[in-house]
Amino acid sequence: MAITFLTTSKEIGDTSVGYGIKSIMNKIGILEDELIQDFKAFFNSIRYSDTPKSKMIKVDQIKEHSDLKEIPNRPGFYVIFSDYPMKHNACTCELIINGKCYKALYRGHSYGVQKRIGSHCFKSRYKGDYTVCLNLNGKSGINIDVDRRYCFHSWYVAYHRMSYNNRSNIFIRETAEKAFDECFSKPVGCKDKVKRMDKSN
Structure with a gap:
């Protein structure tokens, strides 16, 4: 049997019939705010090193x-670190080795x-797989193993496990x-436009 969701002609979210997208989006936004605070507390409590305190890293x-x-x-969240010099990198996050x-x-x-x-780091092997990658010199993706601009520098990855x-x-x-x-400001190699969800009262 098919289930039909009913709405009125009013703006979805203002109706008492069916479901309100506006209300749902507000609830998701509130949950996002709470999760961001939890993650910020975590990031502020750790120090990236070769022996991280958290078993999640x-x-x-x-x-x-x-x-x-x-x-x-x-699945996971990750951070790419290097001693490759980049001007105008507002990100304050550091790895100490x-x-x-x-x-x-x-x-x-x-x-x-x-x-x-x-x-991100061996782009020539992944052509067409991803369109948005680490961007340091105007191009998406680099090759740290063959490009002389990068291969004489050190590169590290901090992987955060995010599966249950x-x-x-x-x-x-x-x-x-x-x-x-x-917490740290967006790293210079990120060109995305990530931002918090809009919430309406």
């Missing part, structure tokens, strides 16, 4: 494409983080992006 260095095997190809500082150049999320990192019982939710991962940007 795994840090790996990548030089060659084969190094990606150390990064789980599972053996006393040396590496700046966050990109943050993102994916259902399969290993492949997504590959598209082998399930993941894009809303949660995108909320982590928004919280990261509010």
Whole structure:
């Protein structure tokens, strides 16, 4: 039997019949605000290093494409760090390895983080797979193994596990992006337009 959702001719959200999209969006926005505060508290409590305090984080260095095997190809949030010099990087997030500082150049999320990192850092192997990648010099994606601009620098990835019982939710991962940007400012290599949901009273 088909189920029919009824609405009136009024703006959806102002009706008492059926369901209100406006009300639902407001509730999602309120939930997003709460999750952002939770993620911000988490980000403010950790320090990125080769021995992160949280078991939710795994840090790996990548030089060659084969190094990606150390990064789980599972859902998660990630940050790409490097000592590659970039002007006008407002992001304050840093990774400390053996006393040396590496700046966050990109943050993102994916259902399969290993492949997504590959598209950022070994772009020539992933042509056509992704259109929005780490952008440092006006192009989407770089090749840290062959491009002389990048191969003499160090590159690290901090992977945040974001799955439960082998399930993941894009809303949660995108909320982590928004919280990261509010904590540290958006890394210079990110060209997306992530922002909080609009809420109407």
